[in-house]
Amino acid sequence: MLNKWMFDKKKLRQTPSQSDGVDYLTEIRYRKEGAKFIQAAVKELRLTHDTMATGCVFFHRFFMFHSFEKFNRWVMAASCLFLAGKVEETPKLSKDIVRTAKNLLGKEQFTAFALNPVDEMLIYEKILLQTVKFDFNIIHPYKFILKYAKQFRGEKNRKGDVVQMAWNYCNESFCTPVSLHYPPDVIAGALLTLSAKRCKFNINLSKDIEKDDLYEQIDAPWWGYLIESSTTVDDINTNLQSSTTVDDIEEIQNIMQRLSEEKADLYEDEVDVTACDSPGNEDNELSDVDVEDVAPPPPPRDNKRHIPGLEPSSRAAKRAAIRDIVPTNGSKTDSIPMLGEPHPPPPPAPPSRRRDSGRHRENPGIYDPTRGFL
Amino acid sequence: MTRTETLDKDYSYPYCNDVSKYEIIFKIGQGTFGEVFKAKSSNTSTSPGKTVALKKILMDNEQEGFPITALREIKILQLLRHENIVTLHEICRSKAQAMRKFKPSIFLVFEFCEHDLAGLLRNQEVKFTSAEKKRIAHQLFNGLHYIHKNKILHRDMKTANILITKGGILKLADFGLARAFSFRDRVKYTNRVVTLWYRPPELLLGEREYGPEVDMWGAGCIVAELWTGTPLMQGSTEQEQLKLICNFCGSITPEVWPGVTKLDLYRNMQLPENKTRKLKERLRHFARDHHALDLLDKLFILDPSKRANSEDALDHDFFWTDPMPAENLNETLSKLRSSNFDMFSGRNNNRRYNSHVSGASNISHSKVF
Numbered sequence: 001m002l003n004k005w006m007f008d009k010k011k012l013r014q015t016p017s018q019s020d021g022v023d024y025l026t027e028i029r030y031r032k033e034g035a036k037f038i039q040a041a042v043k044e045l046r047l048t049h050d051t052m053a054t055g056c057v058f059f060h061r062f063f064m065f066h067s068f069e070k071f072n073r074w075v076m077a078a079s080c081l082f083l084a085g086k087v088e089e090t091p092k093l094s095k096d097i098v099r100t101a102k103n104l105l106g107k108e109q110f111t112a113f114a115l116n117p118v119d120e121m122l123i124y125e126k127i128l129l130q131t132v133k134f135d136f137n138i139i140h141p142y143k144f145i146l147k148y149a150k151q152f153r154g155e156k157n158r159k160g161d162v163v164q165m166a167w168n169y170c171n172e173s174f175c176t177p178v179s180l181h182y183p184p185d186v187i188a189g190a191l192l193t194l195s196a197k198r199c200k201f202n203i204n205l206s207k208d209i210e211k212d213d214l215y216e217q218i219d220a221p222w223w224g225y226l227i228e229s230s231t232t233v234d235d236i237n238t239n240l241q242s243s244t245t246v247d248d249i250e251e252i253q254n255i256m257q258r259l260s261e262e263k264a265d266l267y268e269d270e271v272d273v274t275a276c277d278s279p280g281n282e283d284n285e286l287s288d289v290d291v292e293d294v295a296p297p298p299p300p301r302d303n304k305r306h307i308p309g310l311e312p313s314s315r316a317a318k319r320a321a322i323r324d325i326v327p328t329n330g331s332k333t334d335s336i337p338m339l340g341e342p343h344p345p346p347p348p349a350p351p352s353r354r355r356d357s358g359r360h361r362e363n364p365g366i367y368d369p370t371r372g373f374l
Numbered sequence: 375m376t377r378t379e380t381l382d383k384d385y386s387y388p389y390c391n392d393v394s395k396y397e398i399i400f401k402i403g404q405g406t407f408g409e410v411f412k413a414k415s416s417n418t419s420t421s422p423g424k425t426v427a428l429k430k431i432l433m434d435n436e437q438e439g440f441p442i443t444a445l446r447e448i449k450i451l452q453l454l455r456h457e458n459i460v461t462l463h464e465i466c467r468s469k470a471q472a473m474r475k476f477k478p479s480i481f482l483v484f485e486f487c488e489h490d491l492a493g494l495l496r497n498q499e500v501k502f503t504s505a506e507k508k509r510i511a512h513q514l515f516n517g518l519h520y521i522h523k524n525k526i527l528h529r530d531m532k533t534a535n536i537l538i539t540k541g542g543i544l545k546l547a548d549f550g551l552a553r554a555f556s557f558r559d560r561v562k563y564t565n566r567v568v569t570l571w572y573r574p575p576e577l578l579l580g581e582r583e584y585g586p587e588v589d590m591w592g593a594g595c596i597v598a599e600l601w602t603g604t605p606l607m608q609g610s611t612e613q614e615q616l617k618l619i620c621n622f623c624g625s626i627t628p629e630v631w632p633g634v635t636k637l638d639l640y641r642n643m644q645l646p647e648n649k650t651r652k653l654k655e656r657l658r659h660f661a662r663d664h665h666a667l668d669l670l671d672k673l674f675i676l677d678p679s680k681r682a683n684s685e686d687a688l689d690h691d692f693f694w695t696d697p698m699p700a701e702n703l704n705e706t707l708s709k710l711r712s713s714n715f716d717m718f719s720g721r722n723n724n725r726r727y728n729s730h731v732s733g734a735s736n737i738s739h740s741k742v743f
Contacts (some may be wrong), residue, residue: 004389086442087449089554094438122439129440129480133389134465136449 005061005135007180020069028177030068034059034077035175041081041100047090049171053140055084056174058132064180065131071124072112074105079124087136094118141170144188158201165195178252190252393466393481396428408432408444412486425486426463430479440480447549448482450526458517460537460547461485487537487545489707491596495533495603499710504663505700507600508692511669512699513544514593519684521546522586527555529567531592533599542703555585568592570615571605575626576678578616580638587678593687594673601660616643623674624651631677665692 017027035056042052058080062071078101085092098117102110114120149163169191173179178187196203396413403410411428415421431444451462463483491510494500502510514536521528528535529551537545551567562582568574574591576584598606607622609615620626626645628635653674654667661667669692672682682690693699 082439086440086445091438091442118437125439130390130467134448135389135452136445137452 004133005180006183007064009181011064012177012180015064016067017063017069020067022068027063027068030073031060031063031177032175034073034080037074037077037101037104038081038084039171039174040104041078041097044100044104045092045096047081047085047092048088049142050140051081051084051088051090052171053142053174054088054138055081057138057140057179058084058128060177060180062128062131066127071127074101074109074112075120075124076128078113079121079128082121083125083128087138094121097121139184141173141184141188141191142167144185145170145192148188148192152201152203154201158199162192162195162199162201165198166191169195173252173255176255178255182252187252194252391464391466393428393468393479395466396426396483398428399425402427427484427486428466429482429484431482443550444480444482446552450549450552450554454521454524454526456517456520458513458544458546459520460487460545484547485539485545487547488540489538489710490534490547491536491538491544491599492533494538495599497710500706502600502703502706503697503700505697506703506706507666508697508699509542509701509703510538510544510600511597512688512693514546514596515684515687517544517546518586518589518593519688521552522589522684525554525556526552527584527586528552528589528592530569531589531596532569532572533596533605536596538703538707540707542707557585570610570612571595571608573612573615574678575616575619575623575676576637578612578619579626579634579640579643581678582638584678586683587681590673590681590683590687591678593684594670597666597673598657598660598670601657601666613643617646619676620646620649622651622653622656623676625649626676634677663692665690665695668692 013024015027017030018024022030038055038059039052042048042055055077059077062076062080078097082092082094082097085097095118098113098121101113101117110117145163145166149159149166152159152162166188170187173187173191182190193203195201395416395418397416399412399414401409402412408430409432411430413426413428415424415426417423431441448462448465451460455461461484463485466481466483468479468481518528526549528546528549530548535546535548537547539545553563555561555563563584565577565580565582565584568577568588572592572595574584574588577588595606607615607618609618616626624630625647626634627647634640653671657667657670661670669682669687669690672686672690675681
């Protein structure tokens with residue numbers, strides 16, 4: 001069942017939207033905008049990270065079959081969230097979803113919801129359901145992050161840092177179509193490896209586990225890569241059962257890396273996705289992950305943005321948060337502009353620098369009457 | 375043209391077949407959230423002539439879109455694959471048509487089972503042997519063991535939801551009230567589940583942090599019904615149901631059930647005092663097998679924490695002493711000329727039972743598409 005939803009990267013350049021004349025970069029931007037909107041709404045409605053993730057996955061899957069030209073991305077994003085709420089047992093009333101959308105979106109964007117917003121969203125839901133094949137059992141990388149990190153040997157706090165960072169990367173990854181290309185365990189592995197590198201944390205395995213057991217226990221093809229330092233490459237290859245290769249893992253890492261490099265530029269438009277949940281609050285009925293061994297992650301240092309003169313909770317800030325940056329004309333053609341800003345940024349930039357970074361920005365930004373040009 | 379129709383016409387759904395690939399034979403009943411039809415795949419389909427059950431999803435509460443109950447059933451059945459769990463083949467759609475106000479319907483396509491246990495038990499012609507009763511009970515606990523191991527609660531155990539194929543394979547069906555649960559931290563659920571006659575005492579007393587024990591109580595009711603032929607405790611209100619339970623299982627007191635006083639409704643409900651447990655005494659007339667009585671005794675334990683779980687039930691001597699569970703149900707089922715669904719849809723002669731048989735409504739051959 002999983003394979004049906006895994007797409008070759010070429011496919012992302014032959015989508016229905018692109019047949020309708022939407023160019024690749026624009027599509028990537030639309031996808032990101034939709035995901036950002038879902039994340040902001042999830043935060044607003046206090047839903048779980050699973051709901052956010054499922055909503056985003058629905059969104060990405062849907063637009064592999066339908067065009068952004070025919071389906072408004074805001075309405076579809078709202079519909080994805082509405083359905084994800086029901087799927088993940090965190091249901092919200094349709095009118096609450098619509099109200100949240102109205103709060104988060106600009107007036108112009110909200111006009112897509114037509115005269116009767118609830119009805120419009122429900123029509124979209126029906127089409128969404130039939131497109132995603134009523135496939136409601138979606139597994140996200142979060143549980144694998146916890147499961148794998150449990151096997152790390154090291155100081156609890158440092159382990160917690162790695163987990164928190166991987167967790168935030170994971171939130172961010174849903175703004176990209178990465179979930180269309182890789183299974184969740186591979187994504188989790190790549191994000192953990194990257195986070196460990198960033199945190200200068202050396203991944204060693206718990207002593208009491210035999211390596212052979214581990215492969216069975218963890219059932220993760222990327223694991224061999226992760227413990228490369230302590231084993232030989234041959235070992236890894238014999239243990240790789242899936243077709244996932246080290247290249248794939250590197251690719252996910254590259255995406256996330258680029259994300260964090262763009263971070264400085266995009267800082268002011270950042271959405272605080274950590275609020276979607278942190279691993280400490282993991283409450284997944286179906287998962288048998290025991291969280292206890294993972295140290296509760298430290299409170300994210302950079303959780304609150306202090307944009308001078310703006311209450312982060314104000315409506316304008318929220319709108320700004322989900323509104324996207326207009327891509328520049330081919331200035332970054334080959335880099336992946338879909339990427340958002342992982343959180344927290346390593347290392348956290350002091351507030352004063354953020355203002356400056358705006359000057360170096362290639363993007364002109366969008367005019368926002370409450371803030372002037374960004 | 376309405377907007378729905380426009381949208382519906384214009385798009386193809388690669389993963390969602392049109393229900394016209396099946397031909398409806400007739401309506402067989404009404405589940406928790408929709409009508410159920412017997413149908414067979416039309417000659418043009420890849421597997422022509424396959425009989426299936428189509429469950430049409432009612433979209434009553436239009437405000438909240440696709441019903442969460444249907445969604446849970448789909449989600450859960452996609453996870454479960456077991457001989458004793460009904461198989462969900464696929465999900466189909468019907469086209470939006472003017473006569474249906476442009477509202478496309480969604481159909482769940484299940485494997486077809488000829489019988490349901492409720493129908494078999496009320497059929498005078500059906501007399502299961504002891505070995506066959508064991509076979510049925512064993513399959514029931516097998517199914518329950520599988521779903522509980524996968525952290526799913528059925529929450530609507532009753533004979534109408536127990537299907538039996540003509541080959542004698544039992545299938546748990548109707549997961550419309552089912553939910554995932556967690557052993558580690560019990561989340562609060564609604565206690566307004568399970569058909570009254572099969573509802574365990576803890577739910578009647580307002581417990582919201584329950585677990586697989588609720589299904590085990592219902593399983594006890596079902597197993598007892600194999601001998602009695604009619605539902606054991608047929609209360610008409612929750613109060614009356616509790617009274618019947620006390621008369622049957624003995625009074626509900628903190629001595630037999632520590633912690634019962636903490637339940638929300640413990641003080642609000644009238645609980646008969648000084649009742650002795652008459653379970654074995656009353657069931658002895660029906661079931662002479664003392665192992666059967668002992669198993670029922672363990673399933674009807676008032677305190678949910680002491681009640682037998684599915685593993686205990688499967689390990690019980692009842693299933694491991696002569697007569698051993700039968701290999702199949704052919705001895706009885708082969709004598710039946712037709713499925714009980716055929717019978718009651720053909721002639722309406724069982725209509726008086728309809729009120730408690732899966733809420734089956736009056737049978738009509740109305741056109742559905």
